[in-house]
Amino acid sequence: MWLRNNALQASALGAGLLLTAAIALIAFYVPTDADQGLSQKIFYFHVPIALTAYACFGWGAWKALRHLWHRDERADLESYVAIHLGVIFGALTIVTGSIWARASWGVWWAWQSRQLVLFLVLFLFYCAYFMLRYSVESGPRRARLSAVYAIFGVVLIPISFLAIRLAEDFIHPTVFTSRGPQMAGSMFFTFCVSWAAMLATAHALYRIELAGKRIDAQLRELGELLT
Amino acid sequence: MTSAEKYVAAAYLVVFVALLAYVVIIASKLARLEAALTELVERVRARG
Secondary structure, three states, rough: HHHHHHHHHHHHHHHHHHHHHHHHHHHHHHOOOOEEEHHHHHHHHHHHHHHHHHHHHHHHHHHHHHHHHHHOOOHHHHHHHHHHHHHHHHHHHHHHEEEEHHHHHHOOOOOOOHHHHHHHHHHHHHHHHHHHHOOOOOOOHHHHHHHHHHHHHHHHHHHHHHHHHHOOOOOOOOOOOOOOOOHHEEEHHHHHHHHHHHHHHHHHHHHHHHHHHHHHHHHHHHHHOOO | OOOHHHHHHHHHHHHHHHHHHHHHHHHHHHHHHHHHHHHHHHHHHOOO
8 A cells, every 4th residue: 555655755765775785785795707807896787777778768669659559648758758768877888888898898989899889879869869859849740750769769779689699799798698697696696686776776767757747747737727 | 996996986986976966857856846836826826
């Protein structure tokens, strides 16, 4: 009952607890990688953030599809908020990945890595979503155009995800293969907790931003009714 | 502090600062909504 009435608070609390647990596991539990040393610990935030960005873009595309299919007005706003969060998580992926690249490879960016370039293309594609959205006047046309664009972008996700496997990229490491995760059990457990923490954080931020935008829209409507 | 430690600290700090910035932006939006709501309530009261 409490959960139903306080879903937003519960979501934020869960995200906070999972983030604390993930940081504690990374700092005190998981062993230091024998090959890369301490810099490998960036992996526990970098990869979950990247996967969360994919999830946000995927969720945004799903909501866009719902908008086109069912003419659901609420789904347009939900799609926008999901893509907004996806761009934030995408930017964090690029920044944390760049720091990790500098620590491991000695460079901030490697253009020859197809996975990095494809992720950048995906990120820039969704950055352009906002340019499109705000270049069209608010209304059903803008919602439809944004929805179509969001659905097109989702095609890049599997390409970006599978690029390293298809293109034999030797620079960017592959830890998740067809034989399962190539890491110790404790490392995989820490990774899973970190990923859950990132997903919970994205979920909490999604709900908070969505609630704010809905209240804003209702207040505007009320203001117009009063004039 | 070794260079590896600096890079790890920097990566985690970036995520922390981004989350903090997001919370600050949301808080400022909330304050703006509160002000808009107060204004609407005043307008309704003024109408009697």
